[in-house]
Amino acid sequence: MNEIGLKGESDAEIYEYSKEKKYALITFDHEFGLEYISRKDLDCLIIIRIHPQTREIVHPALEKFFSRVKTGEIQISGHLVTIERNRIRLRKVI
Numbered sequence: 001m002n003e004i005g006l007k008g009e010s011d012a013e014i015y016e017y018s019k020e021k022k023y024a025l026i027t028f029d030h031e032f033g034l035e036y037i038s039r040k041d042l043d044c045l046i047i048i049r050i051h052p053q054t055r056e057i058v059h060p061a062l063e064k065f066f067s068r069v070k071t072g073e074i075q076i077s078g079h080l081v082t083i084e085r086n087r088i089r090l091r092k093v094i
Contacts, residue, residue, distance in 0.1 A: 011035070018042060024076060028053060037080055040093050046081040061085060 006014055011029075015036055018025040024044035027033060033047040050058050065083055068074045074090070082089040 015042070033080065037093060044076045044079055044081065045093075046076070046083060048083045050083065050085050057085065 022043045026046040028048050080091045080093050
């Protein structure tokens with residue numbers, strides 16, 4: 001968030017920024033996802049549910065996920081995406 005000037009901003013401000021820019025919003029905060037998913041106005045919401053949240057565990061899961069997005073194997077626009085250690089779930093919301 002530092003890079004775009006949103007460090008320390010509220011969830012609502014980060015959400016609005018993501019919506020306006022049509023960015024996928026990525027979070028570890030499951031409650032955040034539940035609060036905003038009903039609006040159905042984000043391009044994509046990605047919730048990471050990997051524990052423990054260490055770089056050694058999370059980074060490979062994200063690399064695998066984004067490589068599948070890059071190749072077109074997974075389409076994330078209009079979806080709630082949940083990334084778990086050994087599974088990726090997509091739910092269409094838009």
